[in-house]
Each structure stands twice: as structure tokens, then as C-alpha cells.
Amino acid sequence: MREVDLAVVGAGPAGLTAAIEGAKRGCRTVVLDMNPRPGGQLIKQIHRFFGSREHRAGTRGIEIADSLFHEAASAGVEVMVEAEVYAIHDSTLEVVAQTNEDSLVLLSEEATTSRSRPLSIAARRIILATGGAENALNFAGWTLPGVMGAGAAQTMINLWRVLPGKKILMVGAGNVGLIISYQLIQAGGEMVAVIEATSRIGGYGVHAAKISRAGVPILTSHTIISASGESRVERAVIAKVDASWRIVSGSEQELEVDTICIAVGLHPNARLASLAECELCYSPSLGGWVPIHNSRMETTISGIYIAGDLSGVEEASTALEEGRLAGICAAASLGKERAGDYDDIKAIEGRLLGLRSGPFCQHRQDAKQELIGIGEAQCPKQ
Amino acid sequence: MRVVHHPILGDLPKVRQVKIWVDGKEITAHKGEPIAAAIAAAGIKIHRYTTKREEPRGVFCGIGQCTDCVMIVNGVPNVRTCITPVTEGITVETQHGAGRGGR
Ligand SMILES: Cc1cc2nc3c(=O)[nH]c(=O)nc-3n(C[C@H](O)[C@H](O)[C@H](O)COP(=O)(O)OP(=O)(O)OC[C@H]3O[C@@H](n4cnc5c(N)ncnc54)[C@H](O)[C@@H]3O)c2cc1C
Numbered sequence: 001m002r003e004v005d006l007a008v009v010g011a012g013p014a015g016l017t018a019a020i021e022g023a024k025r026g027c028r029t030v031v032l033d034m035n036p037r038p039g040g041q042l043i044k045q046i047h048r049f050f051g052s053r054e055h056r057a058g059t060r061g062i063e064i065a066d067s068l069f070h071e072a073a074s075a076g077v078e079v080m081v082e083a084e085v086y087a088i089h090d091s092t093l094e095v096v097a098q099t100n101e102d103s104l105v106l107l108s109e110e111a112t113t114s115r116s117r118p119l120s121i122a123a124r125r126i127i128l129a130t131g132g133a134e135n136a137l138n139f140a141g142w143t144l145p146g147v148m149g150a151g152a153a154q155t156m157i158n159l160w161r162v163l164p165g166k167k168i169l170m171v172g173a174g175n176v177g178l179i180i181s182y183q184l185i186q187a188g189g190e191m192v193a194v195i196e197a198t199s200r201i202g203g204y205g206v207h208a209a210k211i212s213r214a215g216v217p218i219l220t221s222h223t224i225i226s227a228s229g230e231s232r233v234e235r236a237v238i239a240k241v242d243a244s245w246r247i248v249s250g251s252e253q254e255l256e257v258d259t260i261c262i263a264v265g266l267h268p269n270a271r272l273a274s275l276a277e278c279e280l281c282y283s284p285s286l287g288g289w290v291p292i293h294n295s296r297m298e299t300t301i302s303g304i305y306i307a308g309d310l311s312g313v314e315e316a317s318t319a320l321e322e323g324r325l326a327g328i329c330a331a332a333s334l335g336k337e338r339a340g341d342y343d344d345i346k347a348i349e350g351r352l353l354g355l356r357s358g359p360f361c362q363h364r365q366d367a368k369q370e371l372i373g374i375g376e377a378q379c380p381k382q
Numbered sequence: 383m384r385v386v387h388h389p390i391l392g393d394l395p396k397v398r399q400v401k402i403w404v405d406g407k408e409i410t411a412h413k414g415e416p417i418a419a420a421i422a423a424a425g426i427k428i429h430r431y432t433t434k435r436e437e438p439r440g441v442f443c444g445i446g447q448c449t450d451c452v453m454i455v456n457g458v459p460n461v462r463t464c465i466t467p468v469t470e471g472i473t474v475e476t477q478h479g480a481g482r483g484g485r
């Protein structure tokens with residue numbers, strides 16, 4: 001069995017920064033990710049990021065992913081791709097991995113990436129950074145081929161460079177729905193409409209403006225009623241909803257589309273955390289069921305930490321900070337402290353507070369505070 | 383349909399092509415891409431049919447989370463095609479139910 005100080009699950013922004021901080025403090029650190037390429041959500045983000053300059057706003061997600069990966073590699077982190085962790089018991093991670101010579105690994109030569117095989121890894125500390133998963137939406141015909149998560153469509157166009165369809169309907173006008181609609185246009189798709197059940201566009205105005213300029217209608221107070229077709233999507237029926245979300249009868253219209261993308265939010269991908277028996281609690285502001293954690297990002301299971309969208313669906317900027325926090329705290333619990341850790345932690349907490357302030361984000365700060373409050377009471381004391 | 387030209391990502395780079403067999407038909411794929419990408423580029427949307435009602439299913443999450451995209455690959459059923467890269471000469475079959483027809 002392999003033995004490491006720190007095993008990180010997920011090579012998104014949270015997992016990579018956690019690993020970097022751990023390795024910098026002398027932890028033998030491995031990161032495992034089930035996808036063929038490290039970077040998590042970032043590898044399909046080709047837009048310039050919003051956020052602050054400290055968090056590389058203005059940079060495309062894909063570039064942030066590459067630079068994080070290189071930083072990890074030069075800190076001595078071992079990144080294993082196509083390595084899926086399917087169980088955690090007694091500080092041991094069970095991993096199923098593909099060994100495939102032909103796999104696409106778009107990494108530079110100098111990077112230390114090992115091809116993987118089935119293995120068990122004993123880790124003194126574990127950080128789960130498994131990210132979020134897209135919410136589904138149930139309507140008649142939602143299981144037909146051609147109905148997919150907006151993220152799936154984004155993966156197809158930006159990573160695989162294949163358009164999932166020609167005429168596309170986007171359900172949801174939050175940031176994800178708006179950004180992916182625009183990227184589908186950039187990839188050559190025809191956006192038939194973007195619909196949004198609430199009465200206002202949830203995402204940033206700049207993104208909405210780009211779509212409107214491209215001539216795509218954004219219909220607020222509209223929902224999808226059904227998708228239909230012969231073994232695949234051929235049309236969708238949408239309709240107006242009133243203030244109490246009831247369908248306005250007579251407002252139904254049929255759209256000829258071959259693809260329907262669902263962008264109605266994400267929830268923490270807590271499957272592995274619950275398998276590891278971390279206790280969860282329900283927090284609508286954080287996206288649903290989320291593992292309880294304390295201010296050090298440690299869960300109710302001693303030695304298991306979390307960070308990023310898993311600990312509440314937020315943004316890459318918050319994921320980067322939380323990952324750092326978890327990495328520093330996990331290393332410290334192994335006695336691998338560094339002078340200045342205390343100040344680093346305070347600075348991270350300050351930046352997180354900044355990221356969670358303002359009219360749209362304050363509710364996340366409140367929800368986090370509540371979660372950490374529960375965590376301080378329930379998680380093991382250091 | 384392949385995205386050949388792209389305002390930000392540039393033109394599709396030339397990559398080695400491999401041949402795969404999908405339900406007995408030969409399809410040209412790009413080395414290293416997931417099976418789901420190759421068959422989507424060939425216009426195929428149905429990956430499998432469900433056990434009880436035999437309803438069609440296709441790619442839903444695209445990142446290995448939902449198992450809607452499973453197919454029989456080289457005789458092995460339940461392979462998630464969205465995270466399994468193509469290799470030269472593999473056979474891919476539409477899966478019915480649990481795919482017990484496979485090996
Ligand atoms: C369309 C879109 C636009 C966005 N734009 C912005 C933006 O402009 N600014 C911003 O700050 N944020 C943005 N975000 C949000 C940001 O991408 C995410 O918040 C961030 O990526 C979360 O990071 P993470 O590390 O927690 O998770 P992820 O990036 O989701 O990474 C999780 C990783 O864990 C892996 N994994 C999961 N389970 C397992 C397992 N069992 N075994 C092995 N590996 C596993 C996954 O494969 C994945 O690679 C955007 C998101 C989307 C979808």
C-alpha cells in the first residue's frame with residue numbers, strides 16, 4: 001500500500017491550492033482526479049473571470065488551471081489523473097484508475113504526472129475537494145437524449161470541441177446559463193432562447209448584454225413544460241409563469257430545438273464525503289447538503305478536511321482560498337507548521353470575508369458562519 | 383459536429399486520427415478524446431436503453447457523474463463513455479438494460 005502524508009481528492013482550484021500548501025510545508029502530497037485533465041471546472045472556462053485581481057479576475061479559467069497545475073508540480077505534488085476515489089475507510093483511499101497509454105493528457109513534459117492503476121493509498125490526512133454537481137430539472141421528456149446539463153454542453157464545446165446540437169434552448173439565466181449560452185454561440189451553435197423562471201436575470205449584466213446583442217431572446221418568467229421527439233429532443237414547449245410560479249394558461253409556445261441545456265444551479269458533490277461518514281447539514285444558500293466543517297475546514301471525521309464547492313457552492317476565487325486554508329491546517333495538524341501560518345490564515349479569512357460581502361453574497365457569508373458554528377460544536381477539537 | 387474554428391480557442395489543432403467501431407460502423411475519432419465526443423461528432427445521440435421501459439438515454443453530465451452515457455466497450459458493459467478515451471480499433475455498442483449481452 002502507498003503511504004502519503006496528505007491525499008487530496010479533486011484537482012480543481014480548491015484541491016490544487018490545498019495540495020500546494022501541504023507540499024510547501026513538507027507533506028508528501030498526492031492529488032487524485034477522475035478526469036483525464038487536472039483543473040476541475042476551470043478547464044472549460046474560456047471567459048475572463050470575474051472577481052478581484054488577487055483572484056486573477058480577467059484571466060481565463062483554463063489559464064488559471066494550467067498555472068495552478070505547474071505550481072503544484074514544482075512544489076512536488078504528485079497529480080494522478082483518471083484516478084477515481086470510490087471509498088474511504090480507516091484513513092485509506094480506494095482508487096480505481098485507468099491505465100491507458102493513449103489517454104489525452106494535455107500536460108507539459110516537465111510535469112510529474114503518473115499514469116495510474118488500481119491502488120489503495122494510506123493517508124495521514126485527507127482533503128476532499130470534489131466540487132459541485134449540476135442540479136437536474138424534472139419535466140416531461142427530461143430524460144430524452146439531447147437534454148443535458150449546461151456544464152455537459154460546455155465540456156463538449158470547449159474541451160472536446162464538439163457541438164452537442166444545432167438549435168439550443170438554455171433553461172436558466174444565472175451566470176452559468178448566460179456564460180454557456182454565449183460560449184455555445186462562439187462554438188457555432190444557434191441559441192433559440194434563454195428562459196428563466198424568476199422575473200429577473202440572475203447573472204451579470206455584461207453576459208446578458210452579449211447574448212442579447214447576438215439576437216437571442218432572454219425570456220424571464222418562463223419555464224419549460226416538456227421536451228419531446230422520436231428517441232431524441234426535437235421540440236420543447238415553454239410557457240409563462242405568474243408571480244406564484246403557476247403556468248399562465250394559453251401562453252404555451254413550441255420551439256423547434258434539438259438540445260436543451262439545464263442551468264439551474266449546482267449542489268455540493270458530497271457523495272464521497274458521505275461515504276466517508278462525514279456528517280452533512282442542509283443549507284439552501286450553499287446549494288444543498290453540505291458536510292459540516294469547522295473554521296479549520298475539518299469535518300466531523302477527524303483528519304478529513306474539505307474545501308471549495310463541496311463545502312458550499314460558490315466561486316473559483318473562494319475555492320482557491322478555502323483550499324489554501326485546508327492545506328495549511330491539515331499540514332499544521334501533522335506538526336508541519338511554518339512561521340507565518342497564523343498571519344496567512346488571518347489574511348485568507350479576511351479575503352474570504354471580502355468575497356462573501358455585498359448584496360448578492362452576504363447570504364453565503366451568513367450560511368457559512370452558521371455551518372462553521374455547527375462545526376465548532378461537532379467537529380473534533382485539535 | 384466538430385467546432386473547427388473558434389474565436390478564442392483558435393482552429394482545431396491537427397491530432398492523430400484513430401478508427402473505432404460503433405455498432406458495427408467505422409467512425410473516425412481524434413486520438414485521446416472521450417468516446418462520447420467521437421460519437422457526438424458523428425451525430426449519434428443514443429448511448430443506451432433503460433432496463434424496464436427501454437427508454438433511450440444520452441450524455442447528461444459529461445463528467446462521469448450520472449452514468450447515463452454508458453455503453454458496451456470491447457465487450458465490457460457499463461463503461462462511462464464521457465470519461466473513457468478512444469483507442470485504435472475499439473468496438474463500442476449501444477447498451478440495452480444492464481448490458482448482459484456483453485461479456
Ligand atoms: C460556466 C461557469 C462559469 C464560471 N465562472 C466563474 C468565474 O467567472 N469566476 C469564478 O470565480 N468562478 C466561476 N465559476 C465557478 C468555479 O468554476 C467553481 O466554483 C470552482 O471550479 C470550484 O472549485 P472546486 O475545486 O471546489 O471544484 P471543481 O473545479 O469542480 O473540481 C472538482 C474536481 O474533483 C474531481 N472529483 C470529484 N469526485 C471525485 C472522486 N470521487 N475521485 C476523484 N476525483 C473526483 C472532479 O473530477 C473535479 O475535477 C464558474 C463555473 C461555471 C460552471
Ligand code: FES
Nearest residue numbers: 444448449451464
Ligand atoms: S454523461 Fe454522465 S457519466 Fe457520462
